[in-house]
Structures are given as C-alpha cells and as structure tokens.
Amino acid sequence: MRAQGFQTLELRGVGRRFGRHSALRGLNLSIQQGEFIALLGPSGCGKSTALNCLAGLVPLTWGSIWMDGERFDQVPCEKRGFGMVFQNYALFPHLTVRGNVAFGLRMRKLPKAEIRARTQEAIRTVRLLDQADKLPGQLSGGQQQRVAIARSIVLEPAVMLMDEPLSNLDAKLRLEMRTEIRQMHQALGLTTVYVTHDQEEALSLADRLVVLRDGLVQQIGTPEDLHHRPATWHVADFMGFRNLFRLKVDRRAEHGNTVTLRGNGLELDATAVGSLSAGDTVVVGIRPEDVVVEPPGNLSEPVGEPGSWARTGRAPTGTVLDARVQVVEFTGREFAVQVRIGDEVALHLRTPQRLVAGDPTRVQLPVHRMLAFPEEVESGSSPWVGAPTSHGRGTGSPKESEVGPGPGTGSGAGTGSGARPGSGEQPGSGARPGSEAVSQ
Amino acid sequence: MSVSTPVGSAVPEHEGAGGWRHRLAERGIDRQLWLLAPAVVFVVLLFLYPFFYGLQLSFQPNEGGPFSDYDRFFSDAYQRDTIGTTLKLSLPAALFNVLAAVPLAYRMRGRFRGKRLVTTVLVVPITLGTVLTAEGLLNYLGPAGWFNRILMDLHLVHEPVTLIHNYWGVFFSLVITGFPFAFLLILSYLSGIDPSLERAAATMGAGWWQRFRRITLPLLTPGLATTFCLTFVLAFSVFPSAILVGNPAGSTRVISIAAYQAAYEQYDYPYASAIAMVMGLVELAVIALVLLWRTTLFKGSTGGKG
Amino acid sequence: MAVTDTLAGSDVAGTADEPTAPRGKRRFVASPAAWLVWGVVVFFFVNLAALVGSVLVNSFARQWFGTWLPNGWTTKWYSQAWDSFGLLHVIVVTLQVSGLVVGISLLIGVPASFVLARRSFPGKSLVFFAFLLPIMMPPITYGIPLATVLYKYELAGTMTGVVLANLVPSVPFVILTMTPFVEQVDRRIEDAARMCGAGLTATFTRILAPLLLPGILAAGILVLVRTVAMFELTFLTAGPDSQTLVVALYYSMSAAGIRAQQSVDAMAVIYTSMMLVLLVIALRFVNPTQLVARVKEEQ
Structure with a gap:
C-alpha cells in the first residue's frame, strides 16, 4: 500500500534491541497528517533507531505501529510508501541526478511519460534543473542533499523521514537548507519525521519534539514547551541549560513552586519542577543568558538575603551572589564569561559588560529561570503540573511512565553520559514480544 | 483510510x-x-x-584395525621422516621469505616512480606457478646453466655447484614463488598503517630504527603473522618442484609425495587419506601456534588491515 | 600494453607528488640501506629474468651444450611440441575449465560475499571458517580425499571433475576478494533503494550489480589466473582428456629423456606466454598486490 492521506500514524510501545543492548524502548507517539516531528537527542539515544523502525529498515523488537487503526509494522519497508533522506544522502553513484530521482518511479512501473514529467517537476522543485544530467559525485554537498530530497518527494511519500540531513553541511549551508526544508514542508504539506542532535535545528523546524535519551523518551512537546519547561534535567541540559549543579532542598515555599536550595557554599532560590520536599537532592540549572550581572555600582551594597520572600511575602526576583570572574571570551556581540560562586562552583554567563578575569563581580540568578529538577529522573510524563503540556492535537506523552536510569555520579553539570539504563528489561509499555494479535 | x-x-x-x-x-x-x-x-x-569421507576412510584401512594406517605411517621411518623433511624445507623458506620481505617492503612503502613496475614484475613468478619455475631452475641453475658458467668464469668455483636435484633446488623454487607473495602481502599491510604515526614519532625525536621498532613493527606484527602463515601454507604444500628440481626419493621427499604415492602408485586410498590427514593436521598445528603466539604476545596492537 | 598504461599512470602520480620527490631522491642517494635494498631487488630480478630467459632461449635452440648460447636457432620445437603433445586440445581444455570455474565461482561466491560482508546472523563465524579452510589447507590434503570421492562418483578424469575440484579454492577466493568491494558500497544506498520501493531482486540488479562490477571483474580475473596455474588439484583429478596446460607440462617434464628438453621448453614458453597474456589483462583491472592480498592498496 502507498499510504497517501492517512489521518494518524501511531507508534505503540515501539522498541528495538541490538544484541543485549536496548537501543529504544517504549516509544509511544501519535503523528498527525501534515505534522513536522523532530526526534532529538545526543548520539546513541535511539533516535535513528526509532526512524529506522518507522521506515521498516529495522524490524521491531517490541511494540507495534498503526496507521489509522491498521497494523503497519510488518509491511515491508519497500511497500510502506515512505520517503527517506539519509545523513550521507546515499545517492546511487552510478545514476545521474535524473536517474536517481526517477528510480523510485521506475520501481513502481509507472508510464514513461509520467516518470519523465514527475522527475522533471521534482528536480525543478529543488532547483537543480541545470545539473540534472550530472552524476552525484560531480555535485556539491548541498546539491547532493537536494537530490536526496527530490528523490523522496517525487514519490509523494505518506511520511517523509529525514535522518540528520543537514549534519554533513557547513554552518552557512545548513541554515539555508533548514529554511528550504521548512518551506518545502509548508508548501507540500508532507508529514515529516526529522532526526537531529541539534536542538536549535529541532526547535526551529518542528511542530513537536520528542527528546530521547538512552533509548527512552524524556519529553514530548512543542518547541516552546521544551524550551521553557524542560521535564528533566537531561532535557534541560540538552536545551541549553549549561549551568547544572547538584544541591539539596533546604525548604519549600508555602505557596507556589519556589524552593530554597543549599550546598557547595551556596544558598539560592529556584523554581521546583515536579514535587520536591526538604532534603531532596536536586539538579538545578540555568541558561548562561539568563544569569544577570549586576551593574558595577551595586557591588558595595550587601547581598540580599535568600529566602527573604518567606518574610516579606514579596515575589522573589532572584538570588544575588558574589562571584569572581575567571575566564572571559569575546564572542562578537557579547562576552561569554565563567565566574566562580560559592565553594568554587563554575557558573557560565553571557553579558555585554566588559569584565576582567580575576575581578570580583555580582550575579543575580532569577528565580523563574532557575529550575530545580529531581535528581532521579522520571521520564515521560511532564512534571509541569498545570502548565499546558503541549501537543494541542491530543497525543503525546506515553501512558506509562518509566523509571529512568539514575543520573551519572559526576557532580553538578553532569552531561548524563555514562549512565546506562538497566539493560535488557522489557519496555515500559507492556508490549510482549511475539504475542501481539491484531484485533481486527 | x-x-x-x-x-x-x-x-x-x-x-x-x-x-x-x-x-x-x-x-x-x-x-x-x-x-x-x-x-x-x-x-x-x-x-x-x-x-570427512577421507577422514573416515583413513580409519578403514585395507587391513588391520582403525588406526593401523596411522600406525603404519608413523612406524615406518621412510614415511615418518617426510614430516621432518617438509618442515625443514617449508619453515626456513617461509621464514626467509618473510624476513627478507620486511626491510624491502619497509623501504618501498611510500610512493615512488616505478613502484607499479616493481610490483608487476614480482607478480610474474607467482602467476607462472611452480612447474614453470622448476623448468627454469633446471635450465638456469643446472651444471651447464648460466649461473654456474658465471661462477666458473669468475673463477669463484672450479666445478659446477650442484643446485638442482637436491634440497637447494626446492628451496630456491620456494623462494622464487614465495618471496614475491610475502613482499606484496607485507607491502599492502604496511600501506594500511597511517604514515602520520611515524611522522608523529619523528617529531618526538625517534630515529628511523626506533620508529620502525617501536611504531611500525608492533602495528605490522599481526600482518606478519598472517603473511607467515600464508607463505608457510604455500611452502608446506610443495609438490611438483620437490619432484622436478628436488630429490624426490631422498632429501626432498616431502609428505605430499608420500600421500601422492600412496594414492596413485599403490592405489591405497585409506592410507593416502591417512597421510593427507596427518599433513593437514601438522600444517594447522603450525598455523595455530603462530596465531596463538600472535594473540598472546601482541594483544591490543591493531594495525595494518586484518 | 596495460603495463605501459599503468606506468604512465604512476608517472602522473609522481609529478603530482613533485614537492616530496626531490627529498625522496636525496635520501635515496645518501642511504646505503637503500642501495642494499635495491641491490637485492635487482639481484632477484636478474636471476628471475635469467631463469625465464634460459627457458626461452632453450626453446629456440637447435643444440645447446656447455656454451653461453646455443649454436643455432630454430622454431621446430614448437611445431613438434604442438603436434606431439596435442597442445591445441590441451589449450582448449584449459580455457574451458578456467572459463567454467570463473563463471560458477562468481555465481556462487558473489552473493555469498555480499551476505558475509553485510549481515550478522547466528553461526556466521562458523560459515566463514568453513570458507577459509580450503584456502588455508594444502591442496594435496583435501585434493586426495576429493579425488577419491570423485572416483567414487565416476567424475574423476572428466572435465566435470576437474572443474569441481578447481572450484574448491576458487569460491572462497572470490568471497575473500569481493568482501572489501562489498564493504566499500555504503549500505545506506541499499536502504535508499528499498525506501524507493525496490525489492530484493531490483536492489541487486539495478543498484548493487553495477556498483560491484569492478570487484566482480577483479575476482573473475584473479580466479582465471589461479585456475590456469593450479597444478595440484587438476593433477589429482584430471584424466588424459581433461589435462590442463600446466599438468601436461608437468607430465612432459617428468617424462624427460623420451623427448628433447627443447620440446618441453617450447611447451613451457607457450604456457608462460599464456600466463603473461592473462597477467596483462588482469593488471588492467586489478592492482598487483591484489593478486596475493585481499587488501586494497591505498593510493
């Protein structure tokens, strides 16, 4: 079947094991016609596995895929009618641009005239008409990428799968192609699943993002959701929260989500993500660009007392801390600065102020930008109670959350690498190998 | 839908x-x-x-118990000694080929004019095969051949040196076919080693010998072991040249001759199979030893290819 | 001719490498080790040339006893060898056997090399080991049991038997030669073909076969050269009508005394020229190192 015009494509508890390593577990995702979904995560997180499972290039170990209520995961890859753009383009080196684009149509044994017309149209869409008779080896990287895209769109695929299509291009070209992909998606309305490790790319392209880590879904949501309300500190780490450190909850405000944290010679206020109580270890994070550097004039005044909101009842704005400048890098518009706070905790920040290494300064950490996450990650369900947890189209978060792996033992700004999930268990969604019956 | x-x-x-x-x-x-x-x-x-047919045939001799053909082979000194004769020929020949090929290949590992010519000419004896090499050796190294004439004209010897119909004839034949083989194989292993490694060592002050000894040789060792094995297999299965340029009744009566005679002169297939099995076993034992030595001594050194 | 072509090629490479060339030359002059190495190479080549040359000279010699060169030249040994050994028949048999071995070993070996290079499956290493054994074992070791089996089924002495025996090392050789070529083809290209709707057969015929063509050519040529030169297996399994040239040459040599040495040498020269023609053809398609190693030399 060539599944043109489906309504929903549903992944239920999809997982894949390679040998004894579970590359992907319990992926639940419902994709609507015309949506642009990005699978985002560091390398080895299972995002490419997910894409290959969807494409049918890799058989599922667990779970099932459904298209409008029809079981779909045992349809052979070549019969799914999906298109795929590969990271290294995977063009047929012995065929011309035209031959590459026409290949899929030839496989469908369409009439010659139709093949010619549709091939021409697809090549025109990617603006390569003047290169149409060249071999892939004679084209630049960006042109090859366009051929790969033309080869997919010419088939009018039900779903367009893109596996890090821009990662082999240089920075400038990457931006151009990003815009082109976005435009093409808008013009053709092709349902797209896009794999990338570049959070900026994912945020700018996708309607919804799926963040993966160690084969498990961390969060599913709109770009705004993920940017403002990361569900776990791993997602935060990936979303640009460069400053992450481990502290303990000292006390919690009676109202609202504000908590006071202690540790490493620091005492500061933060917004709790999820339920936290006194004594819990948390990972607290803030983006470098959210750290405010106090103007030099304020340095003589005493530091505001943390927890003052408890007495004054005034909405807290942020914790002000003394700091010492360590490294200053000029980045063009502003300075990237590393300062030390508390007991030698490194804090990265960005400021237009010209700071000098070795000098004292004072920074403010705004409470609503300072997010405190439970150290033990509970993946899947969003801890943002009350916050719109995304996906207006009523899909998304897996029904069952899975207890994620414990975080790495490293301190503070852990990248989360090195932590391995307990290997080999069943996926969370209750899919049992070999026992799915289609209830039709 | x-x-x-x-x-x-x-x-x-x-x-x-x-x-x-x-x-x-x-x-x-x-x-x-x-x-x-x-x-x-x-x-x-x-x-x-x-x-496996040959294996079970070897346990069903024309007369006697299941092991009597093996017993016959090992109790008869004339037969048993073929193992030693074969190893005495093949081990030195394989060792010589590999050892001579290493410095040459090391010298020629870079690119230079005429490299393809050198390698092409080296391929010639491999493709000619042992039979033609034997014919050439008979002509060239024979008592009236050019080689002996040169030696005599230079007054290095007074009478022709006997180089054929003995051990040396077969040895030369093994070198002529085996040396190019070893050389080309080692050359391809050497070109698989990243030359920047040696350059890096040079920047740290290593001389050419240290570079070879500390960088290239360890990386090359797995390749050398493989090369030795393949060259040894070639030399161990020496057959036509042992008959044609050797002394097939005496000093170069290798085990393949024994197997051949049992099969095609005595028509005793069980006995021939038994000898063939012994031959295979001895060869695999040598290879296993070399590979074992390689894995134990040079664990972790990955280089070249394969 | 191919050799000159390739020489021209290496010249081009040499000029492209101009900046490093003079440095190489200087080191060359300075180092005695280099002279030693080149000395050994030249010594080897001179002896090799003399070896082949003595056969060549003898085959044209009217009479050659105890002198530098024969006392007269003739081509009569060639016509004599041609007639008395029935060389036309032998050459035809040789070509038939080699052609069949090449064709069959490619048909069997290429798909197998693809699976072995690409896929992992239970028992793969065992299968791989089974393919490696015929190359690692002396031909005599498995040739004698094989000949026995062929006699049992009355195939020994026939051309079928010779072809079957020669396939034993050829198929593994095709597999080993093809493996790096298969590995060179990006497996994503197969995925892309499947995503374009191509099934297994179409992926093979439309995409993989054209991409693997250089490897298939190389493997075929190498098997051809090796089969023509293969002595032991053919010797053990051939009958009077299914001898290849190299076996006929062996018989004429070991029966020396019955025929003039020159006649044998004439036959050897015919064999040599046949091999050289094959070699020249082979070197058009493959690198000399590939004739012995499955490692592709990096340029």
Missing part, C-alpha cells in the same frame, strides 16, 4: 507466517540469507563431505 486498504487486509492474513518471520528477521535471519545457500551447499558437498 478505510479498513479495506491493501495493507490493512494483507497483514492479518499473514499474521501467523508474518509473526515468526518477523521474529527471525529481528534476529538477523531473513530471505537475504538464501544468497548464502549455494556457497554453503558447495562447501559442504565439495570440501567438508570429501574431507
């Missing part, structure tokens, strides 16, 4: 078959593996079956 789409109806129909096929596919077994079938059938029918 309606329930009656091709996909929707196709899947449940084949659910039973699709199920186990899918499970096998997930473990890496699918239709593509059928491509391997002809080759497997071939190797079973033409290699494994004859091999």
